[in-house]
Amino acid sequence: MIETRGLSKSFGGIQAVSNCTFALKDHAITGLIGPNGSGKTTLFNLITGFIPPDRGEIYFKGKRIDGLLPHEVAIGGIVRTFQITRVLPRMTVMENMLIAPPRQTGEKFRSLWFNPKTIRKEERENRKKALELIDLVGLSHLKDQFAQNLSYGQQKLLELARGLMANPSMILLDEPTAGINPIMIRTIMELITKMKEWGMVFFIIEHNMDVIIELCGWIFVLDNGEKIAEGRPKEIQNNPRVIEAYLGI
Amino acid sequence: MDLFLHLWVMIFIYTIFAMSLNLEMGYTGLFNFGHVAFFGIGAYVSALLTLHQVPFEFALVAALLAAGLLGFLLSIPSLRLRGDTFGIATLGFGEIIRMVFQNEVWLTKGPMGLPGIPKPVLFSYRFATLPQYLLLTLGFSVLTFLVLRIIIRSPLGRAFKAVREDEVAAVALGKNIFHFRIKSFVIGSVLAGLAGTLWGHYTTFISPGDFTLLETILVLLIVVLGGKGTELGPLVGAVVLIFFQESLRFLRLPAEWSRYLAPLQQMIFGSLLIFLMIYRPEGLLREKGAGR
Ligand SMILES: Nc1ncnc2c1ncn2[C@@H]1O[C@H](COP(=O)(O)OP(=O)(O)O)[C@@H](O)[C@H]1O
Ligand SMILES: [Mg+2]
Numbered sequence: 001m002i003e004t005r006g007l008s009k010s011f012g013g014i015q016a017v018s019n020c021t022f023a024l025k026d027h028a029i030t031g032l033i034g035p036n037g038s039g040k041t042t043l044f045n046l047i048t049g050f051i052p053p054d055r056g057e058i059y060f061k062g063k064r065i066d067g068l069l070p071h072e073v074a075i076g077g078i079v080r081t082f083q084i085t086r087v088l089p090r091m092t093v094m095e096n097m098l099i100a101p102p103r104q105t106g107e108k109f110r111s112l113w114f115n116p117k118t119i120r121k122e123e124r125e126n127r128k129k130a131l132e133l134i135d136l137v138g139l140s141h142l143k144d145q146f147a148q149n150l151s152y153g154q155q156k157l158l159e160l161a162r163g164l165m166a167n168p169s170m171i172l173l174d175e176p177t178a179g180i181n182p183i184m185i186r187t188i189m190e191l192i193t194k195m196k197e198w199g200m201v202f203f204i205i206e207h208n209m210d211v212i213i214e215l216c217g218w219i220f221v222l223d224n225g226e227k228i229a230e231g232r233p234k235e236i237q238n239n240p241r242v243i244e245a246y247l248g249i
Numbered sequence: 250m251d252l253f254l255h256l257w258v259m260i261f262i263y264t265i266f267a268m269s270l271n272l273e274m275g276y277t278g279l280f281n282f283g284h285v286a287f288f289g290i291g292a293y294v295s296a297l298l299t300l301h302q303v304p305f306e307f308a309l310v311a312a313l314l315a316a317g318l319l320g321f322l323l324s325i326p327s328l329r330l331r332g333d334t335f336g337i338a339t340l341g342f343g344e345i346i347r348m349v350f351q352n353e354v355w356l357t358k359g360p361m362g363l364p365g366i367p368k369p370v371l372f373s374y375r376f377a378t379l380p381q382y383l384l385l386t387l388g389f390s391v392l393t394f395l396v397l398r399i400i401i402r403s404p405l406g407r408a409f410k411a412v413r414e415d416e417v418a419a420v421a422l423g424k425n426i427f428h429f430r431i432k433s434f435v436i437g438s439v440l441a442g443l444a445g446t447l448w449g450h451y452t453t454f455i456s457p458g459d460f461t462l463l464e465t466i467l468v469l470l471i472v473v474l475g476g477k478g479t480e481l482g483p484l485v486g487a488v489v490l491i492f493f494q495e496s497l498r499f500l501r502l503p504a505e506w507s508r509y510l511a512p513l514q515q516m517i518f519g520s521l522l523i524f525l526m527i528y529r530p531e532g533l534l535r536e537k538g539a540g541r
Contacts, residue, residue, distance in 0.1 A: 074423035088414035090536065099411045102423035106404030109432055166422055
């Protein structure tokens with residue numbers, strides 16, 4: 001679905017992403033791994049339009065998307081989460097969920113006065129879906145709490161659920177299991193597997209090798225901003241360049 | 250009794266003024282330090298038009314449109330700025346508008362001000378006496394409150410809050426934060442214009458000195474004291490602060506004291522603002538969901 005050609009980005013002297021060309025095939029979950037500072041987050045930032053590339057092209061479903069503003073990319077169907085979780089702290093868990101659907105009728109000033117029926121209907125449907133997702137991630141008892149009152153792991157779950165609530169064609173997760181306890185990691189992995197069965201497509205940056213091997217159908221490996229390998233988890237695990245760069249053995 | 254009615258008229262006018270700032274600051278996170286400019290525009294436009302025999306209904310609509318248009322024009326360049334820089338731009342804007350009131354003598358009579366602003370006539374009902382004016386300001390407060398409540402509780406209001414909470418997260422979910430900022434700012438400007446209009450026709454005399462930074466600070470204080478981002482906060486803040494301010498004015502103090510009164514009041518307001526920011530930043534009322 002996503003394809004890049006010759007993508008490059010440097011910050012001052014640092015070449016964060018260097019001449020990256022790759023294509024995501026039809027795997028439900030594709031992984032992106034690489035040592036710290038190898039340019040994984042930067043690659044996500046480029047795809048989602050948060051930073052403009054220096055050179056190169058990005059395609060999504062065959063359409064060119066580099067040059068779009070980040071909110072346009074999101075509306076186009078690519079939603080992301082952040083390495084450092086970004087919930088809306090002084091809004092309730094429910095409000096965090098309801099913000100996600102793109103282009104809501106009730107976000108237009110005029111509709112508030114001329115189209116209240118449609119808005120009420122949309123809200124009812126969104127609320128129902130949000131409740132299901134909140135329930136799925138086990139946060140029902142916290143739905144009227146400010147998101148800032150949640151533990152870090154719960155915030156990660158909320159961010160994931162919120163991404164799904166946006167109903168994207170593809171969701172990009174930046175280290176969904178970083179900084180949380182093993183039980184919570186399990187919960188998140190099960191959640192991703194379940195969403196995969198429901199047809200959601202993922203592109204995941206992940207540090208935890210076990211997670212990546214278990215979940216992904218295909219893996220890209222970055223080192224120093226360059227793609228050094230791609231393949232099935234088994235192949236990647238045994239690839240000498242990957243072992244040298246990433247596993248440091 | 251008249252003092253009591255007068256107090257409530259002022260409270261309602263400032264409640265509208267504060268509600269408009271609360272939408273921008275409390276709900277959307279836009280720190281507007283030039284909000285008095287829109288209050289002033291409302292007051293001047295409506296005063297000038299009615300002084301030229303334009304019916305109040307039209308003058309009011311023109312005043313609201315002028316305030317909204319000005320808000321729109323200002324928001325395009327300055328809402329691209331972030332946080333503090335935006336605050337400074339609005340501060341400068343507030344001063345510029347006051348200078349316009351002061352220097353465009355042909356139109357505004359400059360520092361002399363505009364005396365004899367007529368009492369409003371709405372659908373041939375004249376709001377001349379204090380009780381009548383109280384009714385008028387109460388009516389507009391309730392109307393403003395209801396309109397804002399619909400906005401705040403709608404998906405639009407939710408998007409405003411998302412912009413306030415985390416712009417990056419909002420963008421990642423497909424929100425055009427620039428549009429939402431403009432919308433909030435324009436709605437806030439129109440409602441500040443309404444408050445200004447009501448105030449001008451109440452005092453019947455306006456001059457540039459009425460629209461200084463001090464007014465912005467007062468309304469800021471009302472919002473912060475009442476509780477940013479709460480529906481009833483502006484009313485609560487206005488009751489406390491307007492009561493305090495206006496009763497000082499009507500105390501029968503010895504003449505030699507009165508010249509200390511204004512600076513004293515500014516000092517008290519300033520200290521109160523600092524105290525609130527440090528010890529109770531959420532104000533008297535709190536947003537829902539904060540518990541635990
Ligand atoms: N906004 C930025 N400004 C300057 N340097 C950056 C910025 N973002 C990333 N970098 C640098 O680019 C390199 C790649 O970073 P990043 O993409 O975050 O790596 P990863 O996510 O793989 O750990 C690092 O050297 C980092 O310091
Ligand atoms: Mg990273």
